[in-house]
Amino acid sequence: MKLNQKNLVDISNRISCPTYERTQLNTAIVHIGVGGFHRSHQAYYIHQLLQKKGSENWAIYGVGLREGDRNMYNTLKAQDGLYTLVTQHPNGNIENEIIGSITEYQLAVDDPQSVIDKMASPNTKIVSLTITEGGYNFNPSTGDFDFANPDVQHELKNPHDPRTVYGYLTAALQKRRANGLPPFTIMSCDNIQHNGDIAQKMVLAFTKKQDAELATWIEKEVSFPNSMVDRITPVTTTEIIDYLIIENDLQDKWPVVCEPFIQWVVEDNFSNGRPQLEDVGVQFVPDVTPYEKMKIRLLNAGHSVLGITGAIHGHPTIDACMQDEVFAKFMRAFMDKEVTPILGSIEGIDIEEYKDNLEIRFGNPNIKDSVSRICSESSAKLPKFLIPTLKENLEKGGSITYATFILAAWCYYSDKRIDRDGRPIEIIDAMADQLYREARKTKTNPMAFLKQESLFGNLAKNDRFAKLYTQMIRKIYGDTSIREYMQEIV
Numbered sequence: 294m295k296l297n298q299k300n301l302v303d304i305s306n307r308i309s310c311p312t313y314e315r316t317q318l319n320t321a322i323v324h325i326g327v328g329g330f331h332r333s334h335q336a337y338y339i340h341q342l343l344q345k346k347g348s349e350n351w352a353i354y355g356v357g358l359r360e361g362d363r364n365m366y367n368t369l370k371a372q373d374g375l376y377t378l379v380t381q382h383p384n385g386n387i388e389n390e391i392i393g394s395i396t397e398y399q400l401a402v403d404d405p406q407s408v409i410d411k412m413a414s415p416n417t418k419i420v421s422l423t424i425t426e427g428g429y430n431f432n433p434s435t436g437d438f439d440f441a442n443p444d445v446q447h448e449l450k451n452p453h454d455p456r457t458v459y460g461y462l463t464a465a466l467q468k469r470r471a472n473g474l475p476p477f478t479i480m481s482c483d484n485i486q487h488n489g490d491i492a493q494k495m496v497l498a499f500t501k502k503q504d505a506e507l508a509t510w511i512e513k514e515v516s517f518p519n520s521m522v523d524r525i526t527p528v529t530t531t532e533i534i535d536y537l538i539i540e541n542d543l544q545d546k547w548p549v550v551c552e553p554f555i556q557w558v559v560e561d562n563f564s565n566g567r568p569q570l571e572d573v574g575v576q577f578v579p580d581v582t583p584y585e586k587m588k589i590r591l592l593n594a595g596h597s598v599l600g601i602t603g604a605i606h607g608h609p610t611i612d613a614c615m616q617d618e619v620f621a622k623f624m625r626a627f628m629d630k631e632v633t634p635i636l637g638s639i640e641g642i643d644i645e646e647y648k649d650n651l652e653i654r655f656g657n658p659n660i661k662d663s664v665s666r667i668c669s670e671s672s673a674k675l676p677k678f679l680i681p682t683l684k685e686n687l688e689k690g691g692s693i694t695y696a697t698f699i700l701a702a703w704c705y706y707s708d709k710r711i712d713r714d715g716r717p718i719e720i721i722d723a724m725a726d727q728l729y730r731e732a733r734k735t736k737t738n739p740m741a742f743l744k745q746e747s748l749f750g751n752l753a754k755n756d757r758f759a760k761l762y763t764q765m766i767r768k769i770y771g772d773t774s775i776r777e778y779m780q781e782i783v
């Protein structure tokens with residue numbers, strides 16, 4: 294049976310389905326970047342809220358900005374926005390639930406004006422984002438807006454033909470202001486420390502170039518709450534699609550798999566109202582800083598540590614890495630020796646317990662989070678997740694062994710592009726060509742990769758670091774396998 298609104302009553306006999314009347318909902322949240330994560334996280338929270346009644350005006354209007362989102366568009370159109378969330382517990386239990394909170398979806402490239410109009414509509418209260426670390430368009434080392442991006446250049450010259458999130462937000466806010474409407478809140482849900490502050494800085498940099506008066510208005514009127522978001526959501530595989538057909542007679546072209554753990558901590562700072570998300574477990578706090586730092590520096594960096602070394606060794610998934618004692622120990626030692634000392638204590642959180650829990654989550658054998666997903670866009674991730682830890686430890690005289698090892702391994706990975714057994718490694722990274730080009734020079738100049746200042750800043754100039762890095766590069770490029778080397782270190 295195909296998943297769509299018409300079949301929902303039938304499907305509800307065997308799978309948990311929305312109990313709310315979807316046709317009666319109104320959309321107040323425009324969400325840009327409807328991928329797996331948005332669907333396992335924010336859309337799931339909103340779904341739970343809708344199940345409770347009384348929040349009928351908070352449904353989601355999803356937006357895909359790029360041509361690459363066409364597949365999602367076609368799927369959600371055919372399924373009336375419905376999809377299955379498959380929650381995989383570590384003990385093998387599986388829960389299936391049909392989520393109904395995304396009631397409309399638009400592919401912006403097909404009709405940019407309709408998206409601008411929707412954002413500018415009086416009913417829209419929040420525009421939320423999951424556009425990934427790379428989508429914010431800043432130089433990772435300076436933190437400044439990258440005006441060289443050709444899409445940005447284009448939309449600055451052609452404000453009616455937006456390409457990036459900045460063109461859309463500016464056009465919509467301009468329209469709201471002209472119509473005397475209050476602005477929407479811009480709510481970033483990406484893994485960036487101070488994601489709201491960064492979103493604000495980037496929006497303002499862009500708008501100042503286009504419409505300085507508007508920029509002043511935005512600065513005064515628009516809220517950009519910071520948030521910490523968390524739920525491991527692997528790439529959807531054909532196995533899951535088949536499982537739903539075979540076990541549940543349900544044809545869903547793009548279900549979402551996730552772990553049972555879910556967390557969302559948000560600063561209570563909204564310009565135009567917000568849903569009562571505290572009723573479904575969202576934590577509203579005055580300052581999200583300690584939570585986001587802990588999450589990004591431990592979970593996301595821990596993922597990268599396992600992912601990059603795992604890719605070189607040939608472990609296909611994160612749980613496979615965790616089953617390998619050497620990898621599990623290495624990751625924990627990185628957390629204990631290099632991250633924990635710089636985190637300090639966080640009110641209400643037991644860091645040891647948090648790390649123990651991370652080990653269980655990473656080891657969940659039913660999640661099968663691919664190492665290639667984790668390594669994707671490392672050029673946007675490592676400067677946010679790992680390098681700041683390294684720099685803080687350099688300043689404080691702390692341990693830098695593990696983080697330095699990961700940078701050396703990342704160079705090797707970018708250079709060789711094959712694993713221990715000679716199988717090609719799939720590298721998904723907007724900077725893949727440049728990374729390859731620079732890593733290739735390592736043979737003649739061990740520090741070559743580190744010279745990319747937009748990623749590493751002036752790290753290469755630090756003697757303590759440079760010495761260790763060079764030593765590690767020599768050994769990784771030598772006869773010792775990555776696993777043997779990791780074993781020596783832990």
Ligand code: CS2
Pocket residue numbers: 484522523524525526592593594596597666667668674
């Ligand atoms: C991962 C995240 O992309 C990554 O590198 O670490 O997608 C991670 O799974 C989520 O942030 C978990 O909340």
